[in-house]
Amino acid sequence: MARRGTAKRPFAYLILIILAAYAVVPMVIFLLASLKTPGEISQSPLSLPGKFRWENFATAWSDADMGRGLGNSALIAVSTGAGVAVIAGCAAYALTRLALPKPGLFIMYLLVASSLPIQLFLVPLLSMWTKIGLYDNRFGLIVIYWAIYSPFATLLIRTFLLAVPKDYEAAARLDGAGEITVFTRIVFPLIWPGVLTAALVAGLQAYNEFLLAVTFIQDSTKLPASVALYSFQQGLSPNWALVSAAGLIMVLPVLVLFIVLNRRFVEGYTSSGMTG
Amino acid sequence: MRGAQLKAWLFMAPLVAVNLLVIAGPGLMSVYYSFTDWDGLNSPGLVGFANYTALFGDADFLRALLHNLLWTAFFLVVPMSLGLLGAFLLTRIKRFQLVFRVLYFVPYVIATVVSATIWRQILSPTSGIGPALSDLGIPWLKDVNFLGDGDIALGTVAFVNNWQWWGFLVVIFLASMQSIEPSLYEAARMDGANTWREFWHITLPAIRPTFMFLSLMTVIWSFLVFDYIYILTQGGPAGSTDVLSTVMYRMAFEQQQAGYASAIGVILALISAATVGGYLYLRRRLKWEM
Numbered sequence: 386m387a388r389r390g391t392a393k394r395p396f397a398y399l400i401l402i403i404l405a406a407y408a409v410v411p412m413v414i415f416l417l418a419s420l421k422t423p424g425e426i427s428q429s430p431l432s433l434p435g436k437f438r439w440e441n442f443a444t445a446w447s448d449a450d451m452g453r454g455l456g457n458s459a460l461i462a463v464s465t466g467a468g469v470a471v472i473a474g475c476a477a478y479a480l481t482r483l484a485l486p487k488p489g490l491f492i493m494y495l496l497v498a499s500s501l502p503i504q505l506f507l508v509p510l511l512s513m514w515t516k517i518g519l520y521d522n523r524f525g526l527i528v529i530y531w532a533i534y535s536p537f538a539t540l541l542i543r544t545f546l547l548a549v550p551k552d553y554e555a556a557a558r559l560d561g562a563g564e565i566t567v568f569t570r571i572v573f574p575l576i577w578p579g580v581l582t583a584a585l586v587a588g589l590q591a592y593n594e595f596l597l598a599v600t601f602i603q604d605s606t607k608l609p610a611s612v613a614l615y616s617f618q619q620g621l622s623p624n625w626a627l628v629s630a631a632g633l634i635m636v637l638p639v640l641v642l643f644i645v646l647n648r649r650f651v652e653g654y655t656s657s658g659m660t661g
Numbered sequence: 662m663r664g665a666q667l668k669a670w671l672f673m674a675p676l677v678a679v680n681l682l683v684i685a686g687p688g689l690m691s692v693y694y695s696f697t698d699w700d701g702l703n704s705p706g707l708v709g710f711a712n713y714t715a716l717f718g719d720a721d722f723l724r725a726l727l728h729n730l731l732w733t734a735f736f737l738v739v740p741m742s743l744g745l746l747g748a749f750l751l752t753r754i755k756r757f758q759l760v761f762r763v764l765y766f767v768p769y770v771i772a773t774v775v776s777a778t779i780w781r782q783i784l785s786p787t788s789g790i791g792p793a794l795s796d797l798g799i800p801w802l803k804d805v806n807f808l809g810d811g812d813i814a815l816g817t818v819a820f821v822n823n824w825q826w827w828g829f830l831v832v833i834f835l836a837s838m839q840s841i842e843p844s845l846y847e848a849a850r851m852d853g854a855n856t857w858r859e860f861w862h863i864t865l866p867a868i869r870p871t872f873m874f875l876s877l878m879t880v881i882w883s884f885l886v887f888d889y890i891y892i893l894t895q896g897g898p899a900g901s902t903d904v905l906s907t908v909m910y911r912m913a914f915e916q917q918q919a920g921y922a923s924a925i926g927v928i929l930a931l932i933s934a935a936t937v938g939g940y941l942y943l944r945r946r947l948k949w950e951m
Binding site for chain 2: 408507
């Protein structure tokens with residue numbers, strides 16, 4: 386096998402580094418801006434700050450109400466992830482293990498439902514949610530996320546279930562175990578990585594989601610971080626130092642998760658992108 | 662076995678319930694409302710196909726449709742090329758492959774609102790990259806108002822969206838390219854093929870299912886684009902970045918023309934359905950494997 390170090394393909398590395406700069410430089414500018422004064426930003430966005438202004442984060446935290454935003458987002462993301470895991474886990478179990486008539490038809494429906502655009506049902510949904518008191522209500526938003534993220538999660542968990550041999554469960558049933566016991570004691574321990582990935586993907590999508598959040602939540606005390614940040618950066622000349630700090634506050638939890646769970650993250654995220 | 666079926670239905674019930682409530686029910690209502698003069702509040706009256714015929718005489722709608730088509734073309738060319746280029750070069754190197762892959766993927770993880778904010782600042786005509794470069798003696802971008810100039814605003818928003826998107830394509834293409842048999846490349850090298858010919862005659866045909874699938878997703882998703890445009894320009898200046906979704910949003914929630922907006926929603930769903938249908942048809946006709 387020939388040695389292939391950086392010296393071997395200088396041209397490939399050059400292009401890869403240019404591409405990496407395209408991805409990274411904007412984030413660096415953003416990071417620097419969060420530690421500067423607005424004056425320093427407009428003078429030279431690329432230079433280091435004269436003095437690292439960590440207080441920007443404290444100011445952004447209170448001015449943009451990011452603390453409350455993150456709290457709301459955490460509540461929404463965790464409830465979405467947990468709810469989707471339960472809803473999709475049960476459905477995938479029914480599809481693969483129980484006597485559901487015509488499972489193929491259900492799978493077809495799931496594929497169609499997960500590719501229907503939000504734009505199709507947005508307007509009547511808002512009017513309906515207003516009528517039943519779910520508009521401007523965090524739970525109302527969570528229910529919508531359950532509905533739109535469950536079809537993909539069901540298909541994902543189904544692939545994990547299909548890989549588990551049915552013999553284990555048959556043995557447990559012969560011993561007189563009920564359906565719930567079979568599921569929690571035998572099946573779940575074998576498929577939990579799939580369930581966790583599905584929950585993680587749904588939670589992160591809910592955390593980053595914008596269109597539904599901005600449409601369905603109005604009250605400033607209930608806004609998730611995405612919409613709080615959106616309102617904070619509006620206007621012709623916002624304070625970019627504080628806006629950058631607020632943005633970083635929103636990204637930081639996700640980046641930490643990304644670093645801790647890199648593998649699961651990339652796999653789950655890419656497969657969710659594959660189904661839209 | 663009635664009991665067993667009942668049990669299966671019980672496990673399926675939560676999914677079916679939320680789906681009917683949020684997606685199927687309102688989706689069907691949208692189809693109905695698209696044939697009415699609904700304002701979003703009062704009871705609607707049927708108007709037949711009036712909304713649909715009005716749409717095709719509506720300059721705002723047609724311009725937005727054109728913008729969606731331009732958007733589709735941009736996303737089929739620019740991010741797909743960057744994704745193929747990045748992934749192919751990554752298969753050619755041994756060191757730092759993981760580092761590059763992670764760096765390319767990070768923008769995809771960042772929330773849309775945040776990446777839009779990053780670029781709003783960088784592109785700001787007063788405190789962004791333009792004035793900064795002109796201080797360094799590079800004056801070309803000094804007076805460019807990227808998001809405020811109707812001639813370039815749409816391209817600018819597409820550029821910003823591409824920044825977040827292309828790294829995702831690298832990761833997908835790379836996974837697909839890594840499953841290609843190495844012996845294929847060895848045979849090509851025996852025949853004296855250069856890198857470009859290897860890419861064109863071996864890599865590209867081998868990843869065709871992935872390539873076609875991502876093209877399909879790009880088309881569907883380009884017609885539904887909303888977030889970046891709403892956050893960066895709200896469709897302006899003067900409609901120069903309007904797409905179908907932003908027109909629909911304005912009609913529904915600002916101009917109280919919910920029936921008209923529903924018709925746009927139905928058209929968006931039909932475009933998605935037609936794209937998927939065309940893809941499935943082609944796949945069957947040409948016998949592509951997935």
